Amino acid sequence: MERKTLEQKTLEEKTLELKTLELTKQYGRKKAVDCMSITLTEGVYGLLGANGAGKTTLMRLLCALQRPTGGRILLDGQSIGKLGEEYRDLLGYLPQRFGYYPDFRAIDFLLYMAALKGLEGKAAERKSWELLEEVGLSCEAKHRIKSFSGGMKQRLGIAQAMLNDPRILILDEPTTGLDPKERVRFRNLISAFSKGRIVILSTHIVSDVEFIAEKILVMKSGRIIHWGRPGEITSEIQGQVWECAVSTEQADRYVAGLNVSNLRNERDGHTVLRVVAAEKPMEDARIVEPNLEDLYLYYFQEQAAGKDDKWKGEDKR
């Protein structure tokens, strides 16, 4: 219900439309992004995909950090390459891995990024401090970045991405290295921020996007193979997720043979398995509501089960 009213509102404002047309990025013979045509309007998008699916490459293309080998990217009908500064002014980007200046203090780093983004004097300071506060780094603002933990650097990275109030925010695995408390803080930050903007975040941690993303894009081998709302997208595998109890001793055998998305040891010597399978995996299995994690497993079972060769074989074709 709430989502609907939000959507109606954004329609009234000047909306953004980021569109890729047959977008392709090829490294040698490897197509990291393969002829992708998608249209992104305002909202939070969760980009799900296994390692090497092409998430980072897609995001770099969207940030104009790499030139596509084919296809185009348009913002409201205009090529982002032509828009140049104007496009980047709307852009906030958190790379999956990024460098920083070890000897800079956190606040100086943000001020530097603010200068790069064209924020001036007082406004830059105000925004930098505000964001340090929001990512929980205000106490460490004057510490050198080299003294930061991985999660702290990541939060600093999130802060810099948001400095210019970007209308297009692209976050590559933003929750990497964040502890649960910080994850929650991050989700809230993004939820509050996302109104009237395009937010794309990639991850392989399903629970991250389950809560904040309005749309999920499932990416595999450089293509978006599936997309939809978190509630709807799982309907694809409706009736294919099962729960069944087996004796704990036998559990290992089942896990090896089946596509198991979860297992829970009960006190009575039984283990409850959650299985993704087209057919009823065993006699006393019962159908349960699918969730995103099940879906993820459904799409990436080859890799999850370690059947890498088959995956590569598919890829070459």
Added chain:
Amino acid sequence: MRKLIGFELHKLFARRLTQAAFLAVALVSALFTFYTYQNKYASYKGRQASGGEAVALDKEIAAKYEGVLTDEKVRQMMDELAPKSGPQGLNAIYLYQNAMQSAVSARFSDMYGNWNGLRVEDVFGEEEIRIGYVDGWIGASRDMEKSFVFLSFVILIMLAPVYSGEYGGVDNLILASRYGRTKCASAKALAGILAAVLVTAVMAALNVGAAFLLYGSQGLDCSILFAQLTLTEGYIPFNITCGALVGYQVLLSFAGAVGTAAVALVLSAVCRNPMAAMVASAAVCLAPALLPVPETGPLFRLLVLLPIYQMQFSSLMSVELLKAGVPYGMLALPVSAGLLAVGYGASGNIFARHEVM
């Protein structure tokens, strides 16, 4: 823009390696100066002195003959200063007692210490040679020459990471930001050039300042041609004053610094990491000095216009005098200006167009 340049300068000067390199070169430069000063020696009428006292003694002698060199003065100096060669039959030309004696002996003495019969116009032609105490400034200039060659390395070390240092991952952030490909790319080049000019200014100020302290302004209006033998042999053969000498030197070292910076910036933008950038730019900058090119050939006349020779300015200054007495070396200024223009434009462009990995 000013803010961005400020940040870039901060990055450059905050780097430990840069600080260490600059301090090392400043220290070496100070040692050269100190060593030269300490090794000054003069003997005159039974008085012997070294270091500062020798300088004072040389100045005292020079004061007697100051002014335009005439045959009359040559005769006086020969009478008063020229040593008669000793029992071992040492060549009087190479005997050293004090600066003025060496200068006059080298040109007007035979091997026994007698006048060789040459007149001023035989030795110097039509030139009007002002003589005085020039040893201090010529010595300082020669030390400064070495310091500036070392300074090129500081510039190369300092500027190697300007762009290449960002390729380690910050480029992701910079190039996705509004001004990353435009103002930032230019700010980096400008800051790099500014930094090179700054370190050169500091180095020049230290050297010239020290020379003023140690030798005063005496001799700045005197010709570099009438100095002790070891300072003039194989040195700039034109009649310019010590003041002009130091002026040209400082000018050329700024030009050389800017040219070196331009090369360093381009290679920094091309190379993937600072170490590679440094090695590459050192190779490119040094190559002209290491090539086995005869100093008399036409190729040398071109090579000598490159930045490394601008820093080591005496070879460049020795080529020839152009019309109106302008040294050939001044042609290096447009060369450096060209390098600057190309380096500034190219480095920023390469950086802006680069694809992150």
